[in-house]
Amino acid sequence: MTAAGPGSVPPVATAQPSLPREVYVLSVVGGCVMLGLGLVLPVLPVYAAAFGAGPTQIGALVALFALMRLAASPFCGRLGVRFGERRVLVAGLLLCSLSSALIAFAGSYGQLLVFRGLGGVGSVLFSVSALATLLAVAPPDRRGRAGAVFEAGFLLGGICGPALGGLLALVTLSAPFLAYAVLLLAAAVLTLAVLRTGRTSGAEPGREVVRxxxxxxxxxxxxxxxxxxxxxxxxxxxxxxxxxxxxxxxxxxxxxxxxxxxxxxxxxxxxxxxxxxxxxxxxxxxxxxxxxxxxxxxxxxxxxxxxxxxxxxxxxxxxxxxxxxxxxxxxxxxxxxxxxxxxxxxxxxxxxxxxxxxxxxxxxxxxxxxxxxxxxxxxxxxxxxxxxxxxxxxxxxxxxxxxxxxxxxx
The missing domain is CATH 1.20.1250.20 (MFS general substrate transporter like domains)
Known part of the structure; x- marks a missing residue:
């Protein structure tokens, strides 16, 4: 605290808001992502079987998503530093949306593999950038609560998704994938419209990037x-x-x-x-x-x-x-x-x-x-x-x- 100068009024401490609004935006975006994943995950094995895939091929399709996430992870940090976390986050959402839309119109099991792999790359671009953004905007003494709000969006989306996916699948097996694509497009628009990049209250002054x-x-x-x-x-x-x-x-x-x-x-x-x-x-x-x-x-x-x-x-x-x-x-x-x-x-x-x-x-x-x-x-x-x-x-x-x-x- 600085001393008050002659003739001036003592400084006033202003109360800080509980959490920056960016935390809630990220939670909503994460909820959309998990809601969409919940829509498609129960349907994916049945959808793949419609293309003649057996148990081993279905297992490979499910595992590919996580493998592509793992393969792309090492590049996410550098991409975020170079292009900005918000841009990488939006790119991940758009890539996932494209992947889901392409899966809905796939004509073979081979195409399913390629399109599902693209979704894995988009998923890790989103998740790493979203977490990095969260840690940047959340004040140090509120990081636990910020993480809880962020995860709450994922949890609620994950709880609601499977039941809705089952209902959509009654219309057509491709419907959950189209709905997921639309949800991700909406999440990308929300991110561009509301999420700011200048707020870095959690980024402590005087501290450089830790190697x-x-x-x-x-x-x-x-x-x-x-x-x-x-x-x-x-x-x-x-x-x-x-x-x-x-x-x-x-x-x-x-x-x-x-x-x-x-x-x-x-x-x-x-x-x-x-x-x-x-x-x-x-x-x-x-x-x-x-x-x-x-x-x-x-x-x-x-x-x-x-x-x-x-x-x-x-x-x-x-x-x-x-x-x-x-x-x-x-x-x-x-x-x-x-x-x-x-x-x-x-x-x-x-x-x-x-x-x-x-x-x-x-x-x-x-x-x-x-x-x-x-x-x-x-x-x-x-x-x-x-x-x-x-x-x-x-x-x-x-x-x-x-x-x-x-x-x-x-």
Missing amino acids: LPVLLRERSYLVACLAALAQGWVLFGLRGALVPTVVVAWRHDVTWVGWAFTISALVQALLIMPAGRFVDRAGRRPAMIAGTGVAAAAITALVFADGYTWLVVLLSVYAAGSALLNAAPAALIGDVIAGRAGSGVAVFSMCTDVGAVVGPVVVGLVAERVSVPAAFGSGAALLVAAFAASWTLTTVRPTVRPTIRPTRRS
Whole structure:
């Protein structure tokens, strides 16, 4: 605070808004993206089968999206620095929209592969740029809440999408893909019209872009990346690939899988905002410890689950831990990179994609050659490792000095 000069009125601290409006714009855009993904994901295997694709070809089509995300991730940080995050974000949305529209008019399985691969590239351009923008506009003491608002949009879109996709598919199998294309076009227009690029309240003054070799020596960054890897492994390997198999083996049909996922998603949606406040108020270290600890306990208990009710309960407990893990690691990344763009956000995103690509394959192999409990144990081991690593963090609770504005004399 500067001293008041002779004859002047003392400076007045102005109250800052809870969150910049860009955070809410990004949340709405993310909701549109996840709503669209929810529309097409349940329909994609059936749509591919209409072109004569068998189970292996359908699996390749689903995996290609994540593989293309992973392949394109290393370039996203540099593109954002060179062309600006908003431009890369919009380019990603438009590429995804084009991909979905082309899939709707595809004439062969080969075309489906090419068009789905384009969607993977667009997806990672959007997600990395959106997260980098979020960390740039969110003040350090509000990064947890900003991450929670951002993830809330994704959660709500993901909950609503599959049911709507099923209804659209009753009209024609291509309808969900056309609807997704339109949603993404609307999201791109919203981004161009409302999202500003000059707001960088989270980008700390005097801090330059942190280079990747420096980040890889930073403990907080590595712990956040480990948590992201564990999340990708559990969400896409255990939950996405293994849980449906287990439920069917218990002689339940696939609708029971949908109910289990919906209930756990609702739990996470209810807890995501309190989790964001906890990250900011209690600090990153307690939030990381609590999130990884609760998630690890739930997945470890799944090793011993022998019935559908316990499965739903434990997935809901995992969702509670996951709510914290949707906000705390991103806030840690924002603290380390000082809210500035660069390769740091892209590599963090890659860790989730590595878990999403490698997890289902390894989990499937372990389940086949060892046992299903051992497959659950692989995810539990990663979460336990992240839990142990979180204890090595120092308590971080960033604060921002209030903006000081001198008041003129009347």
